[in-house]
Amino acid sequence: MVHASLSGTGTAPATVRDALIDALGPGGTLVVPAFTPENSDTSRAHRRLIEGLDQRQVREIRATMPPYDPDTTPCTTMGALAECVRTTPGSVRSAHPQTSLAGLGPRAADLLGDHHPHCHLGERSPLARLYEADARVLLLRVGFDVCSALHLAEYRTSPPPPRRTYRCVTEAKGNWIEYEDAVLDDSNFAAVGERLPKGLLVRREWSGRPVVQFRMRPVVDEAVRQLSLHSSGLA
Template sequence: MPAPTDLMRDQTFIPMTQPKLVEGLRQLGVEPGSVLMVHVRMSAFRWVVGGIDAIVESLRDAVGPSGTLLAFTGWEDSPYHLPLWDDCPRWQAAYRDHQPAFDPAVSSARRDFGRFPERLRTWPGARRSGHPEASFAALGPGAARLLADQRDNDPFGFDSPLDRLCEEDGQVLLLGAPLNRMTLCHHAEALTDLPSRRFHTFRAPVAGMGLREYRMIDTFYGAFPYYEDGRGIDSPTRTMAEQAVAAGAGRSTQIGGATAWLFDSRATVAAVRAWLEREFG
């Protein structure tokens, strides 16, 4: 792909390269042998030599052969919202009658998560969990353990890939991605058992298993009443991530033109749970 002419004319701009990225990740604190959950926004770098493949290779270099990468993939055409489309019966009928079944080996990751989840999902040797709405992809020797036994009705809670990430003292990397992308906050929501916690139920066709029903915390409309009672929390995930920053669970640096955040998974979940209990308990 030809580089954009505006960047080539900018004498101050240097494209991001794999060695520079690995060096930045090491300085930030990414450790060889670690379990690293990653969110990427490539546009924050403006240009990366080698594109998304170089991002994956850099992350693999940073964690080394004994480390494991993890990404939240979801499903590009999940029927999560189908029960709420009461004013669109034609859409409901089309999905109920003709939606292809979710297949972990085939079904695409959600595009609004960026290019990284789909690239990791399709990388040779990668694995993917089987939940149609809350699937994860992992690459490395710890992938099978991270993804095993994810629950249909509590995919972010106990025995989830996020739970295993914390058990392994893993880290979460936001590589150019904003704080509102940190999926680990949903694990804290799933563990915080308060009366105001909210759930969502939907059905999805799954390859080899037919139509199945799923129940999970409502991650789209809010697992807690973030928007009610005058709270005005317009970005719950960002607000929760900010609690982790305030508690010292995350640190940041600049890698090229991108801001990178690295969070300790256990400390992040503890900080977010404490805030949820103060706010909604």
């Protein structure tokens, strides 16, 4: 599973995609986050968009928000590599209307299938399947603050996270769904990354910024321990 920022590298996303696929070999599967916060009126992206607007303007924006279609909805906020993987012929995308993942390779359908529409990134999501598969995570010129794998740890903390209502528009225009799921909070992820045992991480550098690779299982397990121990915050 790869999170990447290619800005400033001068390297085309297709070149990076192909290099990763070559490194994985014929039996490997490449997975990227393909999130779409733009189709939700409960997302941080939407709250930023409507800040300072009156109720009429808010209603107008909500009425024109594009529905989620796994085959066509772009994931541009996830970066150029994620969108490149999503649009590559043969790619597979999970069904969640807000926090889908996309993948290429022989296990993509298995890993990304059965993404329950009421579970962002917990036990009924591809993150749990990736954990079971002992997947590796690559942070390519990005930090732990955007490491989606750590959201699985949130679901596994004790006590469990609070829950809230989410809404998003799917399929036909105006078809909104509403559901409850865990409150996702990535504000502690950078601190979790700083406190991980160094032996769990392989560190390199590319184009002037850090690159980190690690096995998902031990890092998620350690994140569960940290988040449970410091439930009030890691600052």
